[in-house]
Amino acid sequence: MKKIVVTGMGAITPIGVGVDEYWKNLLGGKSGTCSITAFDPSELAVQFAGQIRDFDPAQYIPKQILRQTDPFMQYAYIAAEEALKMSGLEIEPTRTGIVMGTALNGVATTAYTQEALSGISHKKVGPRFIPKILGNVAATHIAIMHNIQGPALTVNTACSSGGDAIFTAAMLLQAGKADSIIAVGAESVLCPLVIYSLANAKALSRNNANPESASRPFDASRDGFVIGEGGGAIILETEEHALARGANIICELMGCGNTGDAHHITAPHPEGDGAIRAMKLAIEEAGISPEDIGYINAHGTATRKGDVVESIAINSVFGSHRPYVSSTKGATGHMMGAGGVTETITCIKTIIEGVIPYTLNLKDVDEEIDLNLVKDAPKEGVVNYAMSNSLGFGGQNSSVIVGRYSG
Secondary structure (H helix, E strand, C coil): CCCEEEEEEEEEECCEECHHHHHHHHHCCCCCEEECCCCCCCCCCCCEEECCCCCCHHHCCCHHHHHCCCHHHHHHHHHHHHHHHHHCCCCCHHHEEEEEECCCCCHHHHHHHHHHHHHCCHHHCCCCHHHHHCCCHHHHHHHHHHCCCCCEEEECCHHHHHHHHHHHHHHHHHCCCCCEEEEEEEECCCCHHHHHHHHHCCCECCCCCCHHHCCCCCECCCCCECEECEEEEEEEEEHHHHHHCCCCCCEEEEEEEEEECCCCCCCCCCCCHHHHHHHHHHHHHHCCCHHHCCEEECCCCCCHHHHHHHHHHHHHHHCCCCCEEECCHHHHCECHHHHHHHHHHHHHHHHHHCEECCECCCCCECCCCCCEECECCCEECCCCEEEEEEEECCCEEEEEEEECCCC
8 A cells, every 4th residue: 555645735614714724713713604695595494604704716716717617616726726835746747636526516506597597588597507517627627727637536425525535536546547636625505495405304503593603513402504615625645756756744644434324315324334334444444443543523513313323433433442523513514525625634733733623512412422522622632643524415424534644
């Protein structure tokens, strides 16, 4: 097995644009959840979300690309640009690849275009409609800008898409198909169509009176997840390639696991079977033991059933060893395809900074959840290996382990 290392990171989230801003606000307890401003939500049962606010994409993206892109593509582009700049990677066109992860592609653009078409005429359907809703075109814009001609794949595995993008990138590097790959995850689904569906499925919090505290992972009073939007990117390289170019290696990608529950289209396996196997596969590939994991960034969406099942799965894998656990979704909301990448970045920052983020809005832990949860404030501590879990509709399970790079 080749060593796979991380040399760059990028993030755009409801609590900050850029990795440093995201990390500072995560530790500082900032909430990214507020009343929806992208459209009038007054007739909806759920009127809030984790939004990218006070942000002008024109400051980050060329005007031509801006006109051709859905917001989720813009978030992918911005995160990738930050990661590439941090890495100092000099693109070797045919030996550099890109893997994109997204759950719902350009669904908001689809919804708004259909609304315009139904209300007026075909003239409201622009020629850029199809390219703006295709999941893979997010990666295409990044590839064209940087002349990336190697492997180009888009992963669409619901809310585990970001973690699976990292997993897929690592497989390509191990197979010798590229020397460096950008793994990207991005999502923006803020539109009445999506909110109606998820609200009717009773998946979303309805705490319209207190949106900033609506996302409450693991809390006894939690009542569903909060939609979030954003993007994340990491630069992965073989160790050999990174050393040859004198790169600053941030950490090592140790192992990944991917499984399917084969149980239900939306509900998790009640015993967490697929999640258990995904974590065990990642640990096995990493060549470590469960006791080596110091921190788990849990999927932790704040749904009644999901948080309990993930707790069962973690305890099944780790037994008497109790790593620190938190969910960043209390601050950002559930960023779906972007979450697996931004939460892996959280794990990387935890390792290199020696600070474990806490779960915002967690006050009273559900008595059915038995985890070593970090609440109320960040916790200082040495973490050498950290795990990020992402679990999605369709029984998708992703687990990613990063570790301190030792050369």
